[in-house]
Amino acid sequence: AQSVSQHNHHVILSEAASLELGCNYSYGGTVNLFWYVQYPGQHLQLLLKYFSGDPLVKGIKGFEAEFIKSKFSFNLRKPSVQWSDTAEYFCAIGHNNFNKFYFGSGTKLNVKP
Amino acid sequence: KAGVTQTPRYLIKTRGQQVTLSCSPISGHRSVSWYQQTPGQGLQFLFEYFSETQRNKGNFPGRFSGRQFSNSRSEMNVSTLELGDSALYLCASSLGLGTADEQYFGPGTRLTVT
Numbered sequence: 632a633q634s635v636s637q638h639n640h641h642v643i644l645s646e647a648a649s650l651e652l653g654c655n656y657s658y659g660g661t662v663n664l665f666w667y668v669q670y671p672g673q674h675l676q677l678l679l680k681y682f683s684g685d686p687l688v689k690g691i692k693g694f695e696a697e698f699i700k701s702k703f704s705f706n707l708r709k710p711s712v713q714w715s716d717t718a719e720y721f722c723a724i725g726h727n728n729f730n731k732f733y734f735g736s737g738t739k740l741n742v743k744p
Numbered sequence: 745k746a747g748v749t750q751t752p753r754y755l756i757k758t759r760g761q762q763v764t765l766s767c768s769p770i771s772g773h774r775s776v777s778w779y780q781q782t783p784g785q786g787l788q789f790l791f792e793y794f795s796e797t798q799r800n801k802g803n804f805p806g807r808f809s810g811r812q813f814s815n816s817r818s819e820m821n822v823s824t825l826e827l828g829d830s831a832l833y834l835c836a837s838s839l840g841l842g843t844a845d846e847q848y849f850g851p852g853t854r855l856t857v858t
Contacts, residue, residue: 640784663843674747675834675849682844721786725843731800732777732843736786 637722637735644712645743652707652738654722663725664705665732666696670718678720681705692716714744746771748837748850756856762823765853769816769837775799776818777847778810781832790833793818794841822855830857 636655644650656662666678679690686698696707705722722735749768757763769776777800778790789802793812810820816837822829832854836847 635786637786667849674851675836677846680846723787727843730792730842731789731802732847733789734779734787736784 635722635724635733635735637720637738639738640736641739641741643741643743646714647711648742650707650709650712650716650740652720652722652740654705654707654735656703656705656722656724656733658703658724658726661727663727664696664698665723665725666690666694666705666707667721667723667734668718669721669737675721678707712740712742714742716740717742748835748848750833750835750850750853752853753851754854754856756858757825758858759825759827761825762821763825763855765820765822765833765835765855767818767820767835767837767850769818769835770848773837773839773848774816775838775841775845776812776816777836777838778818778820779834779836780804781834781852782830787834790820792841799841825857827857830855 634657638653664681667675668678669675681688681698689695694709719737719739721737751766775794777792779787781787792800796812807823812818832852834852835850838845838847
């Protein structure tokens with residue numbers, strides 16, 4: 632069965648620290664890859680997405696993610712986090728064959744001012 | 745352009761009751777998907793509707809059902825509620841079918857079953 636794994640459930644960082652959140656998926660076919668963010672009290676919103684081309688994609692608010700096909704990974708990074716990045720982050724894959732999205736269990740990021 | 749709206753925002757129900765949740769997609773969007781969000785489980789896909797037809801279904805029991813109207817608005821129904829149905833139910837809309845279209849999420853309906 633297809634699955635998306637986010638190994639870090641809760642991450643605590645100080646402001647200006649670098650961030651990397653892991654995401655791995657289990658499916659060998661063609662997928663579209665997404666990172667969503669849910670700020671406290673707000674809707675889920677798209678951070679960035681990857682369909683094809685350059686495996687390093689840039690999203691909003693200084694976030695980027697790298698698709699490594701051989702590792703089935705799509706890790707999210709930010710060089711220097713801010714307190715306002717405190718949120719829950721979800722990795723998702725869009726499975727083209729089944730037209731379905733599969734979400735990871737989420738990573739809660741707490742940035743200390 | 746107005747975002748995805750969901751009503752009601754909060755619900756408290758008793759075991760055995762049924763509940764109906766409503767979702768209005770972004771104007772022009774024809775696809776509506778429903779998800780159940782619980783702590784530690786992330787988002788679990790319930791079903792997707794496009795042009796009033798259910799196109800995809802997740803692994804949920806038959807107590808969970810939905811429909812979509814001609815104006816793309818969608819409703820989700822849960823019958824014979826169980827304590828484990830307590831969750832945030834999210835609706836997402838997109839322009840079309842397929843996973844290349846960005847999904848826009850609503851604020852969710854927080855359902856508590858006592």
